[in-house]
Structure formats: structure tokens, C-alpha cells
Amino acid sequence: MRRTFKKTASSLTSSLTGESLADFRVGVDNAIFSVDTAQNRLLVLLVMRHEEPFLGQWSLPGTLVRQGESLEDAAYRILSEKIRVRNLYLEQLYTFGGPDRDPREAEDSYGVRYLSVSYFALVRFAEAELIADGVSGIAWYPLDQLPQLAFDHNKILEYGHGRLKNKLEYSPVAFDVLPEVFTLSDLYQLYATVLGEHFSDYSNFRSRLLKLGFLADTKVKVSRGAGRPASLYRFDAEAFAPFQDKPLVFI
Amino acid sequence: MRRTFKKTASSLTSSLTGESLADFRVGVDNAIFSVDTAQNRLLVLLVMRHEEPFLGQWSLPGTLVRQGESLEDAAYRILSEKIRVRNLYLEQLYTFGGPDRDPREAEDSYGVRYLSVSYFALVRFAEAELIADGVSGIAWYPLDQLPQLAFDHNKILEYGHGRLKNKLEYSPVAFDVLPEVFTLSDLYQLYATVLGEHFSDYSNFRSRLLKLGFLADTKVKVSRGAGRPASLYRFDAEAFAPFQDKPLVFI
DNA sequence: ACAAAAGTGTTTTTTATACACCCATGC
DNA sequence: GCATGGGTGTATAAAAAACACTTTTGT
Numbered sequence: 078m079r080r081t082f083k084k085t086a087s088s089l090t091s092s093l094t095g096e097s098l099a100d101f102r103v104g105v106d107n108a109i110f111s112v113d114t115a116q117n118r119l120l121v122l123l124v125m126r127h128e129e130p131f132l133g134q135w136s137l138p139g140t141l142v143r144q145g146e147s148l149e150d151a152a153y154r155i156l157s158e159k160i161r162v163r164n165l166y167l168e169q170l171y172t173f174g175g176p177d178r179d180p181r182e183a184e185d186s187y188g189v190r191y192l193s194v195s196y197f198a199l200v201r202f203a204e205a206e207l208i209a210d211g212v213s214g215i216a217w218y219p220l221d222q223l224p225q226l227a228f229d230h231n232k233i234l235e236y237g238h239g240r241l242k243n244k245l246e247y248s249p250v251a252f253d254v255l256p257e258v259f260t261l262s263d264l265y266q267l268y269a270t271v272l273g274e275h276f277s278d279y280s281n282f283r284s285r286l287l288k289l290g291f292l293a294d295t296k297v298k299v300s301r302g303a304g305r306p307a308s309l310y311r312f313d314a315e316a317f318a319p320f321q322d323k324p325l326v327f328i
Numbered sequence: 329m330r331r332t333f334k335k336t337a338s339s340l341t342s343s344l345t346g347e348s349l350a351d352f353r354v355g356v357d358n359a360i361f362s363v364d365t366a367q368n369r370l371l372v373l374l375v376m377r378h379e380e381p382f383l384g385q386w387s388l389p390g391t392l393v394r395q396g397e398s399l400e401d402a403a404y405r406i407l408s409e410k411i412r413v414r415n416l417y418l419e420q421l422y423t424f425g426g427p428d429r430d431p432r433e434a435e436d437s438y439g440v441r442y443l444s445v446s447y448f449a450l451v452r453f454a455e456a457e458l459i460a461d462g463v464s465g466i467a468w469y470p471l472d473q474l475p476q477l478a479f480d481h482n483k484i485l486e487y488g489h490g491r492l493k494n495k496l497e498y499s500p501v502a503f504d505v506l507p508e509v510f511t512l513s514d515l516y517q518l519y520a521t522v523l524g525e526h527f528s529d530y531s532n533f534r535s536r537l538l539k540l541g542f543l544a545d546t547k548v549k550v551s552r553g554a555g556r557p558a559s560l561y562r563f564d565a566e567a568f569a570p571f572q573d574k575p576l577v578f579i
Numbered sequence: 580a581c582a583a584a585a586g587t588g589t590t591t592t593t594t595a596t597a598c599a600c601c602c603a604t605g606c
Numbered sequence: 607g608c609a610t611g612g613g614t615g616t617a618t619a620a621a622a623a624a625c626a627c628t629t630t631t632g633t
Contacts, residue, residue, distance in 0.1 A: 097395045098353065098392045098394055098395065099354065099393050099394060099395045099396075100351065100353075101351075101352040101354045101393075102351075103350065103352045103354075141349045142350050142352075143348055143350060144348045144350045144439055145350075147425065148425040148443075169422065171420065172420060172445050174354070174398065174399040190354075190393075192399075194425065260585085261585085261586090262584080262585075277623085279586095280586075280624095280625085281624080283587095284586095284588095285621090300584095300631065301584085302584085302631095302632070304582085304583040304630080304632075305585040305586075306631065307584080307585055307586090308586090326621095326622095511612085513611080528595090528596090529597070530612095530613095531597095531598085531614080531615090532595075532596065532597085534613075534614095535614085535615095536595090551603090552611085553605070554605045554606075554611065555609085555611030555612065556602060556604055556610080556611060556612040556613075557611095558611080558612055558613090559612085577595095
């Protein structure tokens, strides 16, 4: 345990309270996931840093929190600066706050600490439009082909991936990220891509979900190349209500 | 959404970067749970505030993070200032960080924000020894008889209670908080107290757990008043290993 | 005609749930 | 002996898992 209680003269806090409290700058970093069902790939949004530290390395889109701005507001702000998207799910992930996680802490003499509150987001791939502002790189990366990221961002993504799998198994996030109407194999592809191929047989997955009764068959058929046309379904939020807290088992 | 970007002259950050970033003081608040199996009560540790704001109100034990101290270190520090305990489980809960959650934000002219990273702890009740420092009140409160707490601490506890139930159902935390050897009804009591009486039949709970094979019968019997003496069991961490990530269903 | 994708049904195995009953002790 | 808590077993229902088969399209 590191417990060095040096009093820095310039520490705003110490002069006020007599204790060597840390001064913090709080950042929000987003782990933004998306599923490309067409190519069966689980993607993550990365941006190229064009500032020190870690200049020229890929990182999660992040920002420092502004005055009067809530953490969640900040998370939505970075998100909307990087992609245009109407349908998404967002929730807080974890707070990484150890000393020495940010090299800027060493550089500046003020003893300021950098803390990162990470948020987890899942967005609809088809409609997500990346905002390229000319200079900065921004790209979807397959989760299994990640480069070395800035800060502890690889760790954050690892944590986020775990959360994504859980969310999918125990909550209806999938429907936040699917179009209004979708086929049952769209849904199955989504699950299979995130959870891995071995999670369930298509036909069992199918009958389990239909039995739950919150997927309404629109009777509209859609044909995609060869094969029998599929029925389009709609997620019925009302019919889902009774399942709210109970763990939904999709696996 | 509150987005007032007034630049405060004394804001350390704004003078450095030209942006109106918020300056943060980061606190750690602990939701410390314990189960009194003798009386079938789920308890939570509260301390009486003897400072403004919220002077004279009960609150979660908390502290501001010091220089060079990690968030988790800070969490352990408050914990050890309040109770002496050898066996415990601790993990990060959630970060509450909206503006205006702390009245001190309004008072001081520096525009400093107070952010709370909450931690969740579960401690062994029998061995937990409260540290009363004379003046400050400190007490176990039954979760269902909470007073009005300072800040947003009631909300934090609500969130923590949810986490506790999850942890119990899906992880072996119970064994961090039970003595080295315990009877199966000790274990059952613990679960019943936290999860409510309706979670499972004792005999079914029993056979399910024994079938999993990570509870070793020491063959030592213990008699507690009337009734047949019970066998003492030990949690076998090695035998548990294969179950690590898989969701354990105790419910 | 036949491959491809959608959709239905059946069988087997496993797990959950309810509950009846025997066992060993204190009083 | 009987109340009390510990422990075992059984019968039924429900869910998970595996897989065979039918239907409807494009080519």
C-alpha cells in the first residue's frame, strides 16, 4: 500500500483542511461496443490520440468532466462528438483511480490525480455514423484484434466485455440495439457474435424466446437471398414488464 | 442537463487549460454489510456525522482520498478505522458524481465538485469489533430500519443491497464471511437472511450445494441446544475452482 | 431439382420444487 | 417420550440440450 503523505505546498486542499488530500481531475472514458451482425464481428470504437501523453496511440474516446456537468452527461457528450446514433444503451462501468495510472500525474508539480470513470455503451451498428473531424483517427476495431491502447484502456475494455456478456444474458439490451423490427436470426446472430458460437442451438433459442411471449410476430416476411423468408418480430415492452428484475436466461 | 460553464477565477484547471473543467474532491463511502445469523438480521454500519454538512445525521463511513492513496486503499482505511475485522469481502460499488450532490459545492466559491466512489463490503459479524472513539456514534443498523441518511447515502445502500443479493447468488462470498468451519444451516441462515425466506427449501438447498462438491464434511459434530448435532463443513477453494466464472445458482 | 435459410416437433437429460420421513440429541 | 433441529429420499414438474424433420424461398 502506497501511503506517502507528503504535503505539497500548492495543494489547494491541504491549505484548506490541514490534511494532504488529493486534488482530482475526473475523466470519463467510454467503452463503446457494437455488433456487426453481417460480418459476425464484435466491434469497439477507438480514437487516435493527438495529444500527449500517449500521442499517436489508440485509446477509448474520453473527456474531462466540465463544471456543472454530470458524469453521465459527460459520457453522452463524448459519444455524440464521435458518432451520430439514435439508439443506444449506456451505463456506468467502473472507476479506475489508482495513483500513477496517468503519466501526467508525475509531470505536473501540483500533485493532481487523474481518475477515470468509465462508461459502457452499446450502439446500433447499422445506423452509427462515425464523425471524422479531418485529423483525428476514429475507427471500429474488432475486439479480438485490439492494438496496444493508451493508459489502462485495454483493461477497461476487458472489463466492459464481461459486462456486455452479462447484460445480454440477463437484460433486454439487445432490443435497444436492434432495429424496430428484426428477424429471429438477427437476434440469434447478435447473441452468437457476443457470446460465442457455443451458447445455444438456434432452434432452442427460438422456442425459448417465443415462449416468453414478449416478441410479437408482425407477420411481415422478409427475404434475404436464398432460403425461406423470415418473419419480422417486434419487442413488446409491455409484455416484457413482468420479467423486469428476474434474471432472463438466454444462454 | 445542467451545463453552466462559468469560469471561476480560482479554478486551478481553467487557468491551465482554458477549458472550464471541474475540480474534484474524491470521497470514498463504504456500504458495509453484515449478517447476524443468530437474530436473522441484515445489518449495515452507520456512523454519526459530527461535522457539517449533515451534522448529527447518520451516514455511511466515508473519507476523502489522500495523496498517493488508491481508491481501494482509502476504502480499507475507513473500514479499519471503524471496525476491527479479519475476514471481509470488499469491492467497488458505483460512482456517484452529479453536481449538487454535496451541499459543500454550493458553499465554497471555488466550484469544487464532490464525487463519491462507493465500496461494498461484507464482514463477519461475530468477529467484527466496532471502534468507538468516545465521541462519534457508530452502530449496526438493520437494513429495514434505516433512518434518513446524509447525502445520497440511502440510495447508495439500496444499490449496495442489490449487489449483495447478486453476489450471494452468483459467487462464493458467503464463505468469506462464515467461520473456517460451519454447519449447513449456518450457511442456509445466511442466505435466508439476505435473500428472504422464500428463496429455497432447506433440504433442496442442502442437496444442491453438496452435489456441487466444494463443501468438505469435516465429520466433526457440533451440538447447539436441542436437536441432532450438525456436521461442520469447510469450503474447499480448490474444488471450487472449476466453478469460478460460471454462475452459481443458489436460489 | 436442390441448396439454403426458416421454422416445428420429439426425445432425452438435467434441474427445480414440494414434501414426506427418518435420525440424534436435550430436556 | 417428545420436541427440536439435522439429514435423506422420492415423486412430480419444468427446463435445458440435442437433433430430426418440414416448409418456403432463390437459383
